[in-house]
Amino acid sequence: MSDEILSNPKSERVKRIASLARKKERQAHGRFIVEGPQAVRELLIHRPELTETVYTTLGNEAWQSEIDRLASDAGVRLERATGEVITAMSETVNPQGVVAVARSWGGDVADVLKGARLVAILHEIRDPGNAGTVLRAADAAGADAVIFAGESIDPFHPKVVRSTTGSLFHVPVAVVDTLADAVDAVKTAGLSAFAADVRGADVLEARAEGALAGPIAWVFGNEARGLSEPDRALADRSVKLPIYGAAESLNLATAASVLLYETAFAQRS
Structure with a gap:
């Protein structure tokens, strides 16, 4: 896990992640966003190989330690971010403090x-x-x-x-x-x-x-x-x-x- 806390909601990386709300961008990059502790938890448990990066706020939320552990166990990159950054990445108006970027798949x-x-x-x-x-x-x-x-x-x-x-x-x-x-x-x-x-x-x-x-x-x-x-x-x-x-x-x-x-x-x- 990086010690740096992402704090600029207007950075290119944040804009790139936010753009995955659009189908054209998802198809171009083969990535999509997963929002909220429940969905991210299930992603890390059942499809960890598809998980690219998990971004979370640094707080005392009940889900924090479990998400951290699951990401660590799966060898997934974990980044801390401010609430403003998480909001900028998310499509929801009131995100729950965690967003993951995952690789999309096309099952035959x-x-x-x-x-x-x-x-x-x-x-x-x-x-x-x-x-x-x-x-x-x-x-x-x-x-x-x-x-x-x-x-x-x-x-x-x-x-x-x-x-x-x-x-x-x-x-x-x-x-x-x-x-x-x-x-x-x-x-x-x-x-x-x-x-x-x-x-x-x-x-x-x-x-x-x-x-x-x-x-x-x-x-x-x-x-x-x-x-x-x-x-x-x-x-x-x-x-x-x-x-x-x-x-x-x-x-x-x-x-x-x-x-x-x-x-x-x-x-x-």
């Missing part, structure tokens, strides 16, 4: 699907909070991979990374150009593709048939438009969640969480 879709039984495909998901929440739910449900397809948001967007609360570092992630590429890949890997769509059959039918017990890749569409007819045609079947109350609909992240868990329950029963 065929590799991440080897042996997979539960997969989430995000097609044209634009909201970073939704994307991160679905990835977190997939992690919690024991999914084997998450695929970002088409014009979906970049999985390394700072808001996506934050909303996964570390799950980005637990689950293999791949990015593909089109939904057709994603569906072809999961079918080649031996999974059925199920489209989550309000025009599909009730999930209780699929449950009763035992269809949820097999290897499944769930396709989740755009928050506003859902899946188009050609998109649905790529799937083996379309499934919806019933609405028993007066709610007009469920949002994407909630529906995805329920369907992923329904499948996880079926596969484990």
Whole structure:
């Protein structure tokens, strides 16, 4: 660890790190930022080889000693910085005193699907909070991979990374150009593709048939438009969640969480 404390929020290094909030800069440098003690902790525990540098304030925060130890154990460079510098590096208005720079990765879709039984495909998901929440739910449900397809948001967007609360570092992630590429890949890997769509059959039918017990890749569409007819045609079947109350609909992240868990329950029963 360097004894120097970074104190100039307008330095070139700080500007370079802050620029990683932009997709173009992330792609150009192959780096992204991880903010907050929980996400940085998970990065250091599960993907230390990707961690380039950790920047923290010098204080008595509860997480300080653990982050220091994890960085030291992983051989990761640790730098102290003022709160102003951390704020300048961060995308959040009120950062929590720690930022890491990590190398992004592009998992080959065929590799991440080897042996997979539960997969989430995000097609044209634009909201970073939704994307991160679905990835977190997939992690919690024991999914084997998450695929970002088409014009979906970049999985390394700072808001996506934050909303996964570390799950980005637990689950293999791949990015593909089109939904057709994603569906072809999961079918080649031996999974059925199920489209989550309000025009599909009730999930209780699929449950009763035992269809949820097999290897499944769930396709989740755009928050506003859902899946188009050609998109649905790529799937083996379309499934919806019933609405028993007066709610007009469920949002994407909630529906995805329920369907992923329904499948996880079926596969484990």
